Amino acid sequence: MLKNFISKKLSIPLLVLVITLLFSTTIISCYKAPVTGRNQFIILTQAQENEMGLTAFNQVLKDEKISDDQSYNDAVTRVGQRIAAVSHTQGYEWDFKVIDDDEQINAFALPGGKVAVYTGILPVAQTDAGLATVMAHEVAHVAARHGGERVSTGVLAQLGAVGIGAAMGGSDPYIYEVVMQAYGLGANVGVLLPFGRSQESEADRIGLIYMAKAGYDPREAVGFWERMNAASEGKSAPPEFLSTHPGYQTRINNLKMWLPEAMTYYNSASKAPNNKITN
Numbered sequence: 401m402l403k404n405f406i407s408k409k410l411s412i413p414l415l416v417l418v419i420t421l422l423f424s425t426t427i428i429s430c431y432k433a434p435v436t437g438r439n440q441f442i443i444l445t446q447a448q449e450n451e452m453g454l455t456a457f458n459q460v461l462k463d464e465k466i467s468d469d470q471s472y473n474d475a476v477t478r479v480g481q482r483i484a485a486v487s488h489t490q491g492y493e494w495d496f497k498v499i500d501d502d503e504q505i506n507a508f509a510l511p512g513g514k515v516a517v518y519t520g521i522l523p524v525a526q527t528d529a530g531l532a533t534v535m536a537h538e539v540a541h542v543a544a545r546h547g548g549e550r551v552s553t554g555v556l557a558q559l560g561a562v563g564i565g566a567a568m569g570g571s572d573p574y575i576y577e578v579v580m581q582a583y584g585l586g587a588n589v590g591v592l593l594p595f596g597r598s599q600e601s602e603a604d605r606i607g608l609i610y611m612a613k614a615g616y617d618p619r620e621a622v623g624f625w626e627r628m629n630a631a632s633e634g635k636s637a638p639p640e641f642l643s644t645h646p647g648y649q650t651r652i653n654n655l656k657m658w659l660p661e662a663m664t665y666y667n668s669a670s671k672a673p674n675n676k677i678t679n
Contacts, residue, residue: 433544434488435606442548449548450492453511457495460516467498467519475677476517479528479616480535482672484513486613488543496535498522505631509538511547519679524627528675529611529620536607536614544606546599601646601654608655608662615672618655618662625652 431440444452467473480496492513504518515538517531525531541547604621612618629648646654 431545433602433606434540435609436602438602440545440549441552442545443552444548446545446548449545449551450512452551453514453547457510457512457514457516460499461497464516465500467500469498469500469519469679471677471679472498472519472522475522475528475531475675476515476535479531480515480539482614482616483532483535483539483610487539487610489513489539492542505628507534507538509541511542511545513539513542515539515542522677522679524631525624525677526627527620527677528672529616530624530627531677532611532614532616532672533607533621533624536611536616537603538607539610540603540606541599543610544599544602546603549599550596597646601651604646604651604654605658608658609665612662612666613669615666615669616674618659618666620674621655622652622659625655 431442432438433440442449476498477496481494484492484494494513495515497516499516499518501518502520505520505524507515507517507521509515515535517534517538521534522531525534608618608621611621625648629652632648
């Protein structure tokens with residue numbers, strides 16, 4: 401797919417321009433992830449990244465069934481907004497949607513503050529604090545610009561800077577598919593392609609801080625992942641070393657290690673109500 405795109409879209413002069421632009425941006429494309437301080441390489445501007453995220457999100461909303469369950473929608477918006485308010489983001493137009501699919505125990509986030517939660521994960525969350533674990537993790541992906549980082553280190557190496565402009569328009573099917581995959585969405589939107597293990601772990605740590613700052617007990621994150629582990633029993637999953645996601649036990653152990661840091665924020669935060677999630 402990428403080879404076909406390059407042969408159709410990029411001439412030799414454009415390739416020269418791409419190389420020039422890529423080299424010229426390396427000086428200003430180093431960022432640091434919030435909380436962890438990890439160095440990142442991101443070529444896209446925030447505006448370009450947000451536009452790509454919006455294009456992909458609008459396609460998701462066309463292809464998926466949005467839940468009309470008021471209690472689910474209220475819970476996701478309530479918790480999501482509280483998490484977003486304490487995150488390292490500015491000027492984002494946050495949009496939280498619930499996708500009606502009980503088989504998908506998952507959620508995803510796109511640049512610019514577009515977050516979707518599948519109904520299948522809400523019974524596992526059980527309460528606002530459990531849901532906060534999910535929402536804070538997804539908001540952390542956005543705040544740390546993991547989507548833009550993934551594009552910069554992978555897709556843009558092949559498409560080049562010229563591809564950004566085409567992607568922004570959202571009209572080219574080659575670009576659209578590449579952007580969707582870069583942001584963790586397969587051609588079938590119901591199939592999520594995960595971020596790398598390092599980004600997933602980073603989102604866990606940042607998310608733990610965010611839920612604590614928002615007034616949700618970070619200790620509830622351990623219980624949530626224990627329930628996720630139980631919900632996955634009997635289902636096929638690759639060994640941890642073959643997966644881009646940390647194993648559940650690894651995740652739980654990491655969260656327990658990070659809890660003392662998170663508790664310092666929680667102890668000084670205004671406590672959030674911990675409502676039960678029902679439909």
